[in-house]
Amino acid sequence: MVRIQEEGFDIQSEVKKIKPSDESDIGALVTFVGYVRDFKDNKSDTLSSMEIEFYPGMTEKALIEIEEKARRAWDVFDVNIIHRFGKLNLNDEIVLVAVTSAHRTEAFRACEFIIDFLKTDAPFWKKEIGLKSESWVDVNKKDYEKVNKWY
């Protein structure tokens, strides 16, 4: 299940969608949430907000493909991926990846796999807006190293 939306989300409600109370084969849920955080390197400015852009049509397809890859790799029960777009404030949640499974190890692997691939394969772009300046976020080479480790 994949959603791109402007609004925030409530983790508990999103979890209920993939762990309904009558699905008694599910033993494990692993959830990742990414937040808008303050600048790491630029100590002379403070982040005030973030603008997130995406490619309507392609981004949804990319997310669905990542979910399918994860389902092929691990015995997962259900997946819930939400990514926000538009203007987000400092401390807002950006992304949710929630995975249910019979066993915890598969849920951990699938959840981390999805967020790792989302970072390199799903067309989203972030612009950080500080009090003094704004700039598009630079690509993080570590994200590509992480994705390569899955192969």
Next chain:
Amino acid sequence: MVRIQEEGFDIQSEVKKIKPSDESDIGALVTFVGYVRDFKDNKSDTLSSMEIEFYPGMTEKALIEIEEKARRAWDVFDVNIIHRFGKLNLNDEIVLVAVTSAHRTEAFRACEFIIDFLKTDAPFWKKEIGLKSESWVDVNKKDYEKVNKWY
């Protein structure tokens, strides 16, 4: 932060305790929830409830120690561990491990480390109550293999 309680928990509220909206150094949250699931092997019976027993005093200490180990191993911002005891029903949540960090990889590692060690080092015992019979859960050898991989 460690709690042993009879009541259930709301993931969103528990997350807020370790990701307050003014902690803008946090970029990642990873959450694990374990649920009461139906029998895997025993196809001739259906699980109706579970009884969880613990060792007051020792169990809290064990959980605190696991949290401290995780904090020494990874650069983690905060940790929230809840384990329920008493009578739980099928599909009830048993345990929560939530970890916040600047970066996702550390949050994933620390969360999985904590639940892996909780399974072998925190004195809890589960009794599965089926419609026809009841029995104490057998130890899962895989849990010990997983813990050994961390060393």
Next chain:
Amino acid sequence: MIKVLFFAKLREELRINELDIEYKAEVASIRDLISYLRQEYQQIDNVKNIKAAVNQELVLDWDLSLNDGDEVAFFPPITGG
């Protein structure tokens, strides 16, 4: 006709998000298309490591031929999540 889309920093540099280009020999591949665009939009070179997608699929081989009716997108490296 080829529909060309620009995103993020590239969209801002070029001050355009969408463009329709007549399908012709000069835009027969992604590489050709970007050379063609560069004539009018030199600012393309202000963005490093441009990525391309054809019909919403990332394309690594820029010599891939384009077909009439294709949707081609150019954008900087992905930074979501």
Next chain:
Amino acid sequence: MIKVLFFAKLREELRINELDIEYKAEVASIRDLISYLRQEYQQIDNVKNIKAAVNQELVLDWDLSLNDGDEVAFFPPITGG
């Protein structure tokens, strides 16, 4: 005095959760203590792989000496989480 606690299946088999035993030579180590308990509670052997904790710390060396006032717990392998 040594305070002895039993948990889970062991508690059920022995039908007791807590016991105070006078501190004496026969219970000078964990191994001694369990032999001493076995005289009255043969059902101890119905539980496999019994674990012991002294003063709420897991103890793998059952030859560890006990001291007067110690709290000793016996229980089956942990199955929480």
